Amino acid sequence: MDTPKHSIDLQRLPKHIAIIMDGNGRWAQEKGQDRLYGHFHGVESVRDIVEGCAELGVQYLTLYAFSTENWDRPEYEVTGLMELLVDTIRKEVETLNKNNIKLHVIGDMQMLPEYARQELNEALELTAANTGLNLVMALSYSSRWELVNAVKNIAKDVAAGKVLPDSICHETLQQYLTTSGFPDPELMIRTSGEYRISNFLLYQLAYAELYFTNVRWPDFRKQNLHEAIEDFQKRERRFGKTSHQVTEAPSL
Ligand code: IPE
Ligand code: IPE
Ligand code: MG
Numbered sequence: 275m276d277t278p279k280h281s282i283d284l285q286r287l288p289k290h291i292a293i294i295m296d297g298n299g300r301w302a303q304e305k306g307q308d309r310l311y312g313h314f315h316g317v318e319s320v321r322d323i324v325e326g327c328a329e330l331g332v333q334y335l336t337l338y339a340f341s342t343e344n345w346d347r348p349e350y351e352v353t354g355l356m357e358l359l360v361d362t363i364r365k366e367v368e369t370l371n372k373n374n375i376k377l378h379v380i381g382d383m384q385m386l387p388e389y390a391r392q393e394l395n396e397a398l399e400l401t402a403a404n405t406g407l408n409l410v411m412a413l414s415y416s417s418r419w420e421l422v423n424a425v426k427n428i429a430k431d432v433a434a435g436k437v438l439p440d441s442i443c444h445e446t447l448q449q450y451l452t453t454s455g456f457p458d459p460e461l462m463i464r465t466s467g468e469y470r471i472s473n474f475l476l477y478q479l480a481y482a483e484l485y486f487t488n489v490r491w492p493d494f495r496k497q498n499l500h501e502a503i504e505d506f507q508k509r510e511r512r513f514g515k516t517s518h519q520v521t522e523a524p525s526l
């Protein structure tokens with residue numbers, strides 16, 4: 275594999291990187307092309323970034339591929355994206371297995387067309403035994419959908435006597451989220467110059483370091499990923515404490 279030079283400390287990698295892959299449409303339009311051309315080229319970046327994370331030893335990579343709100347885009351774009359998704363998954367399963375990558379999907383699968391659901395389920399099964407990078411595709415996902423769903427399910431379990439209202443805590447809520455069992459993202463990257471979260475992992479990103487770049491998603495490559503991680507490693511993560519508390523050597 276071709277790994278560009280970097281100065282990343284491999285002992286201090288973010289365990290979980292989440293990416294809002296934005297800017298495909300603008301990238302295409304700037305080239306006088308249709309938006310779907312941008313999505314098509316965005317797949318090359320996905321391949322490169324997945325490979326880059328696997329090479330470094332990142333444990334979780336979540337990619338925001340399609341939001342609940344994206345269903346409201348023009349029909350031809352939604353259909354084109356679904357076809358691209360199914361086609362890509364079909365072609366990539368073999369590579370995922372070769373690289374020991376386990377696929378996960380989060381989002382409202384009921385919204386997906388039947389053929390896409392089938393293809394995804396197959397890929398999930400085929401990669402289920404892999405133990406390397408966990409690749410989480412956020413599809414038809416939005417945080418508000420996820421949280422409403424979690425609240426509904428907690429309410430049902432309370433009504434059924436399985437959960438006591440006073441026992442509900444942070445860990446309980448975590449268990450009802452689609453990301454149950456995954457560590458929270460430590461680094462969130464958004465491409466293409468937008469400074470917003472767009473309904474992505476609102477609860478899980480509570481203490482994530484945010485990294486924004488003007489690079490459009492179809493131009494984003496390992497080199498850019500490495501820059502984001504290097505930037506992450508320069509930051510002091512305080513989790514509400516003082517700088518002194520997080521830097522002082524633990525007392526014996
Ligand atoms: C991100 O690129 C991909 C999806 C949301 C599916 P966009 O399609 O949002 O591209 P821009 O933001 O319009 O340039
Ligand atoms: C967020 O990008 C969703 C994905 C990247 C899949 P959008 O392009 O949909 O977000 P907004 O509309 O700019 O907030
Ligand atoms: Mg966009």
